[in-house]
Amino acid sequence: MKALPLSELPxxxxxxxxxxxxxxxxxxxxxxxxxVPDTPVQAVRRSPLGDPTAYRIRGALIALRREExxxxxxxxx
Amino acid sequence: MPLATxxxxxxxxxxxxxxxxIALAGNPNTGKSTIFNxxxxxxxxxxxxxxxxxxxxxxxxxxxxxxYILVDLPGTYSLLANSAEEIVTRDFLxxxxxxxxxxxxxxTCLERNLNLALQVMEITSKVIVCVNFIxxxxxxxxxxxVDCLARELGVPVVVTAAxxxxxxxxxxxxxxxxxxGQIVTSPRRLIYDPDIxxxxxxxxxxxxxxxxxxxxxRWLALRIIDHDRSTxxxxxxxxxxxxxxxxxxxxxxxxx
Ligand SMILES: Nc1nc2c(ncn2[C@@H]2O[C@H](COP(=O)(O)OP(=O)(O)OP(=O)(O)O)[C@@H](O)[C@H]2O)c(=O)[nH]1
Ligand SMILES: [Mg+2]
Numbered sequence: 001m002k003a004l005p006l007s008e009l010p011x012x013x014x015x016x017x018x019x020x021x022x023x024x025x026x027x028x029x030x031x032x033x034x035x036v037p038d039t040p041v042q043a044v045r046r047s048p049l050g051d052p053t054a055y056r057i058r059g060a061l062i063a064l065r066r067e068e069x070x071x072x073x074x075x076x077x
Numbered sequence: 078m079p080l081a082t083x084x085x086x087x088x089x090x091x092x093x094x095x096x097x098x099i100a101l102a103g104n105p106n107t108g109k110s111t112i113f114n115x116x117x118x119x120x121x122x123x124x125x126x127x128x129x130x131x132x133x134x135x136x137x138x139x140x141x142x143x144x145y146i147l148v149d150l151p152g153t154y155s156l157l158a159n160s161a162e163e164i165v166t167r168d169f170l171x172x173x174x175x176x177x178x179x180x181x182x183x184x185t186c187l188e189r190n191l192n193l194a195l196q197v198m199e200i201t202s203k204v205i206v207c208v209n210f211i212x213x214x215x216x217x218x219x220x221x222x223v224d225c226l227a228r229e230l231g232v233p234v235v236v237t238a239a240x241x242x243x244x245x246x247x248x249x250x251x252x253x254x255x256x257x258g259q260i261v262t263s264p265r266r267l268i269y270d271p272d273i274x275x276x277x278x279x280x281x282x283x284x285x286x287x288x289x290x291x292x293x294x295r296w297l298a299l300r301i302i303d304h305d306r307s308t309x310x311x312x313x314x315x316x317x318x319x320x321x322x323x324x325x326x327x328x329x330x331x332x333x
Binding site (some may be wrong): 025028029030033034057058059061 | 104154155157161185186188189192
């Protein structure tokens with residue numbers, strides 16, 4: 001299955017982290033939130049304006065802005 | 078070099094011989110403040126962080142005839158990404174050097190909480206892990222193998238349901254034993270790739286002795302490699318070491 005940015009994962013759908021495009025502190029932050037390769041992540045809901053989106057990551061709901069989620073590549077499950 | 082009491086005073090911890098300082102750290106919403114209130118009976122007092130807008134809360138409790146000053150730190154997922162909350166927590170652990178640190182974790186999503194626990198354990202070895210929300214975990218049929226966790230982490234682990242007051246006496250006893258030096262921990266150390274380990278070893282040697290006395294040299298070497306400007310700036314500020322060779326060298330490489 002082709003990898004896509006997490007920001008494009010449809011609501012309700014699960015994906016698996018393939019890699020992170022972010023570098024430096026931004027990368028650190030994503031890793032600290034639990035987005036390491038092979039982690040399952042679900043797009044749970046989008047806020048009314050479409051940004052941020054709430055994702056389920058390792059048992060917690062975490063809101064990510066579109067530009068942050070766009071730095072994470074996932075394969076849909 | 079500033080004295081321990083001077084550094085602590087910058088965090089509004091006033092000198093109190095005989096009292097031990099205990100920090101409560103953890104991810105957001107893991108029950109730190111609930112534990113804080115249960116242990117201190119809400120004898121709390123809020124103070125402004127020096128130069129920061131984030132508040133810290135402190136209170137006291139007694140155990141085994143000893144006085145403890147408990148500090149409720151803001152919730153963070155990490156000590157590396159430099160939000161205001163992370164800076165407060167990191168600086169407190171680094172410069173106020175608590176006599177023990179409780180890492181409060183959520184039993185229902187323990188895995189994600191261990192990142193912070195490991196990061197705290199890189200700064201200080203005097204750590205006790207509190208697995209809170211055990212009532213919720215039981216309801217969700219999540220079983221926590223406490224002995225295995227303690228063995229893997231190399232620090233004591235206590236299980237609590239803070240809202241119901243469960244396990245809090247054991248937590249106090251654990252804090253007490255750790256602060257008195259009756260428990261010696263051996264925190265699990267993360268081993269990095271060989272090239273990083275080699276650079277760490279080289280940098281560690283260059284860190285001046287008086288700083289090593291205060292701050293874990295390995296952790297500091299890792300921050301230098303990270304180009305973690307915020308940590309290094311604050312070390313300069315707290316320790317007044319303007320011409321520290323390693324820092325100077327590192328700033329040459331640091332993109333601003
Ligand atoms: N079921 C259950 N609820 C708990 C437990 N501990 C705390 N809570 C509840 O969890 C919520 C968050 O607790 P807090 O103590 O505010 O968490 P915190 O870690 O201080 O949160 P931040 O300061 O935002 O990081 C509150 O509603 C508490 O009543 C527990 O052991 N079991
Ligand atoms: Mg709190």
